[in-house]
Amino acid sequence: MTKPDPLPLVQGTLDLLVLQALASGPTHGYGIATLVHQRTDGHIAIEDAALYQALHRLDRQGLVDAEWRPSENNRRARYYTLTPDGRKRLREETANWRRYARAVDALLAGA
């Protein structure tokens, strides 16, 4: 069985995905990319460039905190942690997404 091509990202969901990935604990950019890939079973492709841009944007907005720590293979890596503001934003965005998805589902079910 061949896997279908990964879906392009729906506009505005990147930040949600990144925040969600960090909800289980601090990690670096590469870790997030891997996590998203595994959890969506490869169905969603985040471009690495967009991921790092999102991380620095979220850092500026104060939703995540960045800190240099030694990584698993003992190199200096930039670890990101959710801030309380970030956690709050994740809850809101998740609820929004669910509402949106239900609405789209309901619409499609009627078709």
Next chain:
Amino acid sequence: MTAAHRPFWYLGRRPADLRSEIDEELRLHLDMRTEELVARGMAVEDARREALRQFGDLPGTREYCRRQDEDKEHRMQRALWIEDLLQDLRIGLRGLLRAPMTTLTIVVTVGLGIGATTVIFAAIDAALLRSLPYADPGRLVRIHTDAPPNRFPFSIADYLALRSQQTQFEQIAAYAVRVMAYTDGTVAERVQGRGVSWTYFSVLGVKPAIGRDFTEEDGKPGGPLAVILSRTFWQQHLGGRADRIGKPIQLDGAGYTVVGVLPEAVGPLERGQDLFVPVQFVTPPRKGPFFLTVVARLKRDGSRATAVEELHAINRRIFPLWRASYQDDKATWGMVDLQSYVIGDVRAIATLALFAVALVWLIACTNASNLLVARVTGRRRELAVRAALGASRGRVVRYLLAESLLLAVGAAAIGVALARLGAGLLREFGASYFPRTGEIVIDGPVLWLLVGLTAGSALLFGLVPAIHGSGGPVEDSLRASGRSSTGAVSVRRLRRILVGSQFAIATPLLVVAGLLLASLNQLGRVDLGFNPRNVLTGGILLPARQYSDSRAGAFWDELQRRVEAIPGVSVAAFSDARPPNDVNNFNNFDLEDAPTPSGQSQPVVPWVSVTPGYFQLLGLNLVRGRLLDKRDAVLPATAEQPVVVDRAWVRRFFPDRAAVGRRMRQGGCTTCPWTVVVGVVSEVKYVGLDQPNLGTIYAPLAPQTHARYIDVRTSVDPSRMLPAVRTAVRGLDAGLPFSNVATIDELVDRSLARPRSLSVLVATLASVALLLSVIGVYGVMAYYVQQHAKDIGIRLALGGSRGDLFRLIIGQGMTVVTGGVALGLLAALAATRAMSSLLFGVGAADVRTFAAVAVLMTVVAFAACALPARRAVGVHPATVLRDE
């Protein structure tokens, strides 16, 4: 990293740091991706290429991330800076509250300096700097008759000639004082009015707020009588009712139609005036009298030089027409800016006051600086520890400046409160001392001055201690235990310089205060020429419409009879002038024996008209000849007119010949009967206590004169007689205004109000300056004694004489004081010369004042030095040595 838990050395990341961090992060990502691909069996080179491909736009991402990071960094640094500042302020405030006396002294004294300087500047701004509140005020001028050294007003003849012949002015106007009696049907009141040409308001560009301006019709002889009211008068007397516009009010017994009401805010010329009536000018029979102030507006593109030339030309042209009544062909016409006419002669006073308050401010800052240096010195160790822990010098200076800023802001708050209070008082009561005080406001340039003074204060008393507190090698400060260290020597030098300058600034202030007080004292001792005790005076104005000449005469006779019948009244008389500075009429004359050459100005003296009882009332000595009597006032117009002169007049005009019998022509009239001197009396001050006696002429008061003063000599306190005198006036005519009531003592007192206020102001400021200097020298001495407690103890223990030690310690303070005072005396010598116009009876370099100030400063400073010195040598040596 948040602001709360950053190390204190944290200074923020530079852009280069940010870039390399981003590069490191992205490199790690690419390496990890490559490793992953290699683990899946890809060749290293291919894996690297694939990782880059998967990544996407690498340079774009790098740039995007850098922008985000820099943005965050900027905001964080701003937050940090503010947090630091708030922290500095918080710590500073806590520190200041721990030393409440120092803080209070600084805030109050500097606040006083800021407030006083602001008020005086606000007054100067309103009077001298701001242009007049009229339309295009730069083109307004006052035109006068110029007979150096005098400038005097125009006559009606002059005005009419100027009006018909001038071409250089857009419009001209004239005005004169016009005191009127206003009746609302029951009670009469004396109102302050102006007789104006109908053009008056249009020349100034003033528009009535209600109703209309005067028109040419209002100024035509025989036309209906019109009046424009001030807003205050309209509100107080007509209840502010609009339906009274267009209706008549009763002035001097005639109906004047109210045509308009002025706006609330008026210019300096209208201020304090109740109403304005147009003068209906008719060509006069002779050139004089001169009583009209002329105001004119220059044409927009006109030249001043041409305008002055034209004034000269018109004056020359009309001179021959009036030769019979006016011979002074040296006198010409001139003009000055209306602004400088309004300002008058207050420049000297204003400058002096501004200097005085500014010096007090400076001395308060110096004092604050001194106190803070002492404080910083006590905390040098604390500051050194901060520096050792890595706080930069700039950071320590900033911390100390935050403290000064707090002090300055506190001082500014007091200053603003004082300035508002002072400005309010000046607006209310300042009008008789200073022009345009009603327009004083604290805004614009005044506010900028206030801000500047506050910032200047913070820098002045902040920077010196801050630099001092942060300077010097760190280890020195740490090692030094605060005693007998090299640091202490430099502190002492700094504080001595500060105290020396305090004395150098305070000394000239005290000298100026001393000179002003001496002048005031001299003024108070001026001989009025008579006994001013128990003389009551008041003005009465008979409305011309109700009192014919003969009725007026009968009224005055009856009033005198009734007043003299009041128990406690010894004499009542009438006059048209009052000592010490109220003359109604100055007149020129030409002596028969010494005629004034053609083309020169005739002598002018106060011409006081009195009833015969006046001489007895004042108690004037008859030196020669006879006094005036009742018949002199009713001589036929063709007879010689008798006058009495005073000794000063004789000294001036007939120093070595008898004056009685000399004849003269008065008022420039060559065809009138002679005026003849019949007696000589002692002198009285009529033109101000500070003016020399230049001769006075007493003429009989014509029986019908409608406006005059009644003068009453009482045997008891005159103010207790006032109700009875008032009743006597009311008893004859309930509707008569009886105004300007005052005893001569009060008039003398009032005439000294301006010099007295100035003296009090400067003396108060000087006292503050002296007090601050004394605090300063005391502080320095206390510090010196504390620093040398050990040395003193040892010397005493070794048997040193207490007296010698005392002298030694005192010498430390007194060298600074005497140095400062000497410098201050030199400065005073240079400065007081500029204020000689404000002095009376003392020279600007008055030796006694200078000596007195020097002695006072030295004695007070000595006391301030002696206190800590005595304490130091009074201590048992063992106590001090044990404390070590």
